[in-house]
Amino acid sequence: MNETIKHRIIRLVAILLFQILLCNNIHILGYASPIVLPYLTMKFHRGSARESLLIWGFVIGLIFDIFSNTMGKGMASCTLLGMLQPYLLRLFSPNESVDMLVPSFKSMGFDRYIYYAVSSMLIFHLVFYFLEDFSLNHVRLMVTGALLGTALAVLFTVIADVLLPKDANID
């Protein structure tokens, strides 16, 4: 089995377990939960086929929805993140970076990677919490939940980045 695919599968299982066992049980202020699964979408390297990014985003969202009983919310949010990922990566990656750049501290630098992670997670959480609320009557609560979820998710992303195996030759 290709080393990169093996690493991706290990990452998927680890993140999925982390999400289900830990993150789904965290409820900051009673309603804000961090969602770390978009980390997998975030980690696609530059130059990935955009269609495959969409489909992967959709599948990752579907897996999250199945295990979290949030049918549709994760799928829609993750697919949107899959659509925006190339633009965000282009926005925050350094000018003189490699073509197949995989987003990480090492490849992008600490600041750029944090900006990238925060913007990706914030977009995902805002869409997710909007679909959860499905109205604009409680915008403040919705934004607060998204911000708190994003903060924790970014923290876990940093931890995961340190702990999880990296793709060979790219990271």
Next chain:
Amino acid sequence: MRYLIELYLKYRFWLIFIALEVVSLVSLVKFNRYQGSVYFTTANTVSGAWYSFTSSISSFFELRSENERLEHENEMLRKRLNDLRSGLKEDENTIDLLSEKNRDLRSYDFVGAHVVNATLNRANNVFTIDRGLDDGVKEMAGVVCSSGVVGVVFKASAHYAVVVPLINEKSMVSCKLDTTDYFGTMQWQMGRPDISYLNNIPRHAKVRVGMEVETNGFSDIFPEHIPIGKVERVEDSADGLSYSLAVKLYTDFSKLRNVSVIKNYARKERKELEMKVDTLLMDKE
């Protein structure tokens, strides 16, 4: 077909994105009860507003035919109304008129009568009607017709009564301007049988030509709101302190035939009460 394939290849990213988002959103409203109910409520509101908008547009274009239909219906109803009117007796019409104008006519009753003799060219014109004491017609009873006030019964015998009409110089009927409630006394001056004068209207009263004059219900002779006529001219009184309004009378005395005499059942009670008060006041003095 080739064009379609080219189109798909060109926009496949966006097509896949839209398709995946649609699948996600359909799942969202299908598998989540709250989101589903919000969606269907909103969809109902939107579709309701849309149907209302389209129906208002289509009904606008149907206005012409609708107008024609209403015109036709109005014509039929007018014909029917005329038929009904001609089928009713005039004194019944009078009662209907009074019933409409008065909120409480429970203490009043009406006796239909015919004018059997009348004078029109004297200063003190009188009418004779074919109802008298035996029919319940008493002195000082009001007489009206379908168009308004006629006069007051002056004398009554067993079967006849003499009425002092509005066109008698001695006739005095208390009345008011319907919209302002300013009141005065209606008096006739020898001359035109269709014009009488409403005197003692204060100068600060806002009076316009065309205002309706009606009874004010102050006396026990006529109930309130029985029409008398319309203001035709506004003139100053002889002393210049008030207005004297020339009123075009609704009643055409020259062809008056059917009238109704008003029987006021509450008159006795009212008179007794007023007399009692008068006596008390006199005793105190």
